[in-house]
Amino acid sequence: MKQHILVIGSGFAGLWGALGAARLLEQQGRTSEVDITLVSPAPVLHMRPRLHEHDPARMETPIAAHLAAAGVRHVAGLVERIHHRDRSVELRGADGSLSQLGYDRLLLTSGSRMHRPGVPGIGEHAFSIDQLDEALALERHLQALGAAPSSTARDTVVVVGGGFTGIEIAAELPARLRAALGAGAAPRVVLVERNVAVGPELGPGPRPVIEEALEQLGVEILLGAAVQAIDAGGVRLAGGARIEASTVIWTGGVRASGLTAQLPGERDAFGRLHVSDDLRLPQAHEVFAAGDVARAATDEEGNHAMMACQHAINMGRYAGHNVAADLLGLATVAYRQPFYVTCLDLGGWGAVYTEGWERTIKMIGGRAKALKTQINTEWIYPPAPERSLLLAEADWRNTVVA
Numbered sequence: 002m003k004q005h006i007l008v009i010g011s012g013f014a015g016l017w018g019a020l021g022a023a024r025l026l027e028q029q030g031r032t033s034e035v036d037i038t039l040v041s042p043a044p045v046l047h048m049r050p051r052l053h054e055h056d057p058a059r060m061e062t063p064i065a066a067h068l069a070a071a072g073v074r075h076v077a078g079l080v081e082r083i084h085h086r087d088r089s090v091e092l093r094g095a096d097g098s099l100s101q102l103g104y105d106r107l108l109l110t111s112g113s114r115m116h117r118p119g120v121p122g123i124g125e126h127a128f129s130i131d132q133l134d135e136a137l138a139l140e141r142h143l144q145a146l147g148a149a150p151s152s153t154a155r156d157t158v159v160v161v162g163g164g165f166t167g168i169e170i171a172a173e174l175p176a177r178l179r180a181a182l183g184a185g186a187a188p189r190v191v192l193v194e195r196n197v198a199v200g201p202e203l204g205p206g207p208r209p210v211i212e213e214a215l216e217q218l219g220v221e222i223l224l225g226a227a228v229q230a231i232d233a234g235g236v237r238l239a240g241g242a243r244i245e246a247s248t249v250i251w252t253g254g255v256r257a258s259g260l261t262a263q264l265p266g267e268r269d270a271f272g273r274l275h276v277s278d279d280l281r282l283p284q285a286h287e288v289f290a291a292g293d294v295a296r297a298a299t300d301e302e303g304n305h306a307m308m309a310c311q312h313a314i315n316m317g318r319y320a321g322h323n324v325a326a327d328l329l330g331l332a333t334v335a336y337r338q339p340f341y342v343t344c345l346d347l348g349g350w351g352a353v354y355t356e357g358w359e360r361t362i363k364m365i366g367g368r369a370k371a372l373k374t375q376i377n378t379e380w381i382y383p384p385a386p387e388r389s390l391l392l393a394e395a396d397w398r399n400t401v402v403a
C-alpha cells in the first residue's frame with residue numbers, strides 16, 4: 002500500500018519541505034511508493050518578509066504549478082486538530098466542512114503569528130503587518146488618509162515595538178505617508194520601544210547605523226516607553242503622556258502556530274517545539290517540524306534557528322529530506338546552518354547587512370539595500386515551476402555554510 006507524507010503549511014518551510022521530500026523520492030526511484038499532500042488555506046506563498054513594503058497585494062506568490070510539477074497534491078483547508086497517536090488530522094475546508102486525513106509521516110510547518118497582548122484597544126485600533134490581510138488593511142487605511150481633513154493625528158503614525166519589524170516599517174513609512182498624504186503634509190512617525198535601546202534583540206553591532214538611518218529619515222524614537230492603551234485617536238503611554246495618531250501599528254513579538262500545543266514535547270517561550278538534530282519530535286517520532294514552529298540547533302556552538310525565512314527555507318529542505326528518508330528506511334541527516342546573516346531594510350536610507358551571531362557589520366546604505374533587494378525579490382522566491390529545477394533547488398546541501 003502507498004505511504005503518505007502530510008505537510009501542514011505552504012510557507013517557506015512547507016513549500017521547501019514538500020519539494021525536499023519529492024526530491025529524495027525521485028532520487029531513490031521510489032516516487033510511486035509515496036504520496037505527498039500539502040494542506041494550507043490556498044496554494045500560495047505569502048512573502049512575509051516584504052509586508053512592510055508599499056503595495057502588499059504583490060506579496061502573494063502562486064505555487065499550485067510548483068506543487069503540481071513536483072507531484073505534490075494540494076488540499077485547501079486549515080488543520081484544526083492533530084491526532085498524533087492515530088496519525089491523522091482534522092481539516093476545516095473552505096466550505097466549512099470537517100474531514101479527516103491520515104498520514105504515515107507528518108511535517109508541521111504552520112508558521113507563526115504576531116502576539117497581541119492585553120493592551121486595551123489593541124484589537125479594535127491597532128494595525129499590524131504580520132500577515133498579508135493585515136498589511137493590506139494598513140495599506141487601505143493609509144490610502145484613505147489622503148482624503149481625510151489635514152490634522153496632526155492624520156499625519157502621525159505610532160509604531161509600537163522597536164524590533165526588526167518595527168524598525169523596517171518605521172523606516173518605510175515616511176515615504177509611504179508622503180505618497181499617501183501628498184506634498185503639503187508633514188508626516189510624523191514615532192517609534193515607541195519599551196527597552197532602553199532600539200533593536201534590543203539585534204544587539205549593539207548594527208545599532209549606531211539603525212539610529213543614524215532613522216534620524217536621517219526623520220523617525221522619532223521614544224525609548225523606555227510602554228503603550229498602555231490605544232484608541233481611535235492615538236495612544237496613551239505609561240505615565241500618562243498621549244500621542245495623537247490616526248494610525249497605530251503594533252509589531253510586538255510573534256508566537257508559533259497553536260498547532261504546536263497539540264503535540265507532545267517541550268516548547269520554548271515562543272511556543273516552538275524542541276526538535277532533534279534531524280528536525281523530529283523526540284516524543285512523536287513520526288512527526289517532523291520546521292520553520293517558525295521549530296526550535297532547532299543550527300550548529301555545535303549552542304546557536305538556534307531564528308524565526309526567520311533564511312532558517313525556514315533551509316530547515317524545510319532538511320525536514321523534507323528527512324521525512325521521506327525515514328519513511329523509506331534511509332538514514333536522516335542533521336540540520337546544520339552555521340552561517341547566519343541579518344539584512345535589515347532601512348527604507349529610503351538603505352539597509353544594514355551583518356554576518357555572524359555577533360552581527361558584525363559588513364555593508365551599509367545603498368550597497369546593503371541592493372543586497373536586501375536581491376534577497377527580497379529573487380532569493381526568497383521559488384524558481385520557475387519546472388520539476389528538475391525545483392528538485393535541484395530543494396537539495397538540503399544547497400544551504401550556505403560560510
Ligand SMILES: Cc1cc2nc3c(=O)[nH]c(=O)nc-3n(C[C@H](O)[C@H](O)[C@H](O)COP(=O)(O)OP(=O)(O)OC[C@H]3O[C@@H](n4cnc5c(N)ncnc54)[C@H](O)[C@@H]3O)c2cc1C
Nearest residue numbers: 010011012013014049050080111112292293308309310311
Ligand atoms: C514584517 C515581517 C518582516 C520579516 N522580515 C524578515 C527578514 O527580513 N528576514 C527573514 O529571514 N525573516 C523575516 N521575517 C520572518 C519570516 O517571514 C518568517 O520567519 C517565515 O515566514 C517563517 O516561515 P514558515 O514557513 O515557518 O511560516 P509562514 O511563512 O508563516 O507560513 C506558514 C504557513 O502555514 C499555513 N498555516 C498556518 N496554520 C495552518 C493550519 N492550521 N492549517 C494549515 N495551514 C496552516 C499558513 O497559511 C502558511 O501557509 C519577517 C516576518 C514579518 C512578518
